[in-house]
Amino acid sequence: MDYNQLGKTILQLVGGKENVSGLTHCATRLRFNLVNESKAQTDELKKVKGVMGVVSSGRQYQVIIGSDVANVYKPIVALCDIKDSNVPKQEDKKNIGAKFIDTISGIFTPILPAITAAGMLKAVLSLLVAFGVVSSSDQSYQIINFMADAAFYFLPILLANSAAKKFGCNQYLAMMLGGVLLHPTFVSMVAAATESGETIKLGFLPIYGASYSSSVIPIILIIWFMSYVEPIADRISPKAVKFFTKPLITALVVGIAGLVVLGPIGYIIANFIAAAITTMETYCAWLVPTLLGGLFPLLVMTGTHYGIIPIGINNRMTLGYDTIVYPANLASNIAQGGATLAVAIKSKVSEIKQLASSAGITAVCGITEPALYGINMRFKTPLYSAVIGGAVGGLFMGLFRVRNYSGGSPGLMTLPSYIGGDSLRDLGFACVGAAIAFVISFIISFVLYHDPVEEKQKTTQPTEQSEKAASSIAASSCSEVYAPIKGKCVPLSEVNDPTFAEEILGKGVAIVPAEGKVFSPVQGKVEMVFDTLHAVALTAEDGTEILIHVGLDTVKLNGKHYKACVKSGDSVKVGDLLLEFDPDAIKSEGYDVITPVIVSNSGDFGDILTVTGQDVQPGDSIIKAIR
DSSP states (O other), rough: OHHHHHHHHHHHHOGGGGGEEEEOOOOOOEEEESGGGGGGOOHHHHHHHOOOOEEEEEEEEEEEETTTTHHHHHHHHHHHTOOOOOOOOOGSOOOOOHHHHHHHHHHHHHGGHHHHHHHHHHHHHHHHHHSSOOOOHHHHHHHHHHHHHHHHHHHHHHHHHHHHHHHSHHHHHHHHHHHHHHOOOHHHHHHHHHHHHHOEEEEEEOOOOOTTTTOOOHHHHHHHHHHHHHHHHHHSGGGGGHHHOOOOOOOHHHHIIIIIHHHHHHHHHHHHHHHHHHHHHHHTTTTTHHHHHHHHHHHHHHHGGGGGGHHHHHHHHOOOOOOOHHHHHHHHHHHHHHHHHHHHHHHHHHHHHHHHHHHHHHHHTTTTTHIIIIIIISSHHHHHHHHHHHHHHHHHHTTOOOOOOOSSSSSSSGGGGGHHHBBHHHHHHHHHHHHHHHHHHHHHHHHHOOOOOOOOOOOOOOOHHHHHHHHHHHGGGGEEOOSSSEEEEEEEGSSOHHHHHHSOOOEEEEEEEEEEEOSSSSEEEEEEETSSSSSSEEEESSSOOOEEEOOSGGGGGGGEEEEESSOTTTOOOOTTTEEEOOOOHHHHHHOOOOOEETTTTTGGGSSSOOSSSSOOOOEEEEEEEOO
């Protein structure tokens, strides 16, 4: 593959180098910060050979490449002349949650290779010790062990570098501040103060006796504070001596604030999180691994898994092990691999078989994006299988409180990272949990998957050809869904939410409402009116399951601006009023009111014909589901 040409093509389709304010990459994705995301040609980008998918999430425009991502990243960086990946603060208009995910992702993504290398070294050592090849007293063991420990011990310095890039301040001053927390003299002072019971003081300021080696939160808080102090130091420093006074003021103010206030706050927060995890492990150890095991594919799809991974890192740094994130992630990754490999075995299409084989192997080794975007999301049933298998595998991991000791990319290659403590117990249960996730997802995927038939032409407007095709279908094999809202009917691909746009929940259409009333699109039964009143689920008499979701992320309104006119269990006919809502008020709160209308059980039908690109009235036919 010509990576230079692929890089040029991607750069052109995201709006050119003038539209790129920042770029980094993880194991499989290019992560762009775009000045104006509307300039990106997403549909064209998805068609480019070498691009596996495109996701916009958490202030990042993510282009999924696969394991060759580094080769594509280099020519783009050269063309853009990008110095750092932070987004200018004046462009920061997203909500707090999106900012948090983007910040965490930007800080942790660059250091993942170092953490992964350290975890793999630890895993190999554990394996060698378990099989008696070396002992912990051997010099060879001790040398490799301190090589692996270096990345964890000096983690504050690594994080200082990436955090400085993200917050837009000097990287070398930031690393100096990370070194302050780990300096041998400070470490010795803390040890002596702990033993004697005395307090370390800087003048009249007390310094908390905390150990910051392998810590995560303290240095991030310190560099965040530095991003505000450094510009002030720049402004107040005389031009003639700014070269000296700016770093002096920054290092002195931030260093003292870090030792006296911010470092201790971060240390306490980290210990609080660890204590909360310990409490959760005591009373319901199975719950979070089960949820994460099932939901990780959706978190990866949106990029929000980077907000969870640091919890696992913090657990290992404070408790010595993680029972929440990494075991659940292992179950999820193995399940995705199992579901994809089932497709590889069952498919008769050579292209699908080849892609599924390579993606499945990659997934069980710990990198799931090729499987997720190339197979599982594309054919849906493997994704459902992976969610179920991951949840069951996560449940097993949680019930037996499986511990991960050294991290790494969760997969078969890092199973030795579960060797620790006084026995091989955790390794054994990790293998069993992974096997459970694999077998369940493989079986379900193998049973449910069918090679796609030649795709029928779907119309964006009702044409004579489509009407003749629909009329030729016997009434008993065609389910009709009518417009529930007055407005413009558009394809799901125009919905700014990958869950709907990628048809994860099923096929259908979306309507841009012209008024605030939702009517029943079928004759049948109301299965559920959501507590937050933003969505309603129905089942037609012929078994077609419909979901009407009024707006995007409107669950956060908690029912504000909505009124339910029916309740769960009510029988309805076409045209009965289901919900009322205030579109203008919802828009004023910052939410999109576009309303997806989904056939939830799309897999039960051979094809779904939709009518889009025109204005519709309640009662107009918009979906024909053909069995």
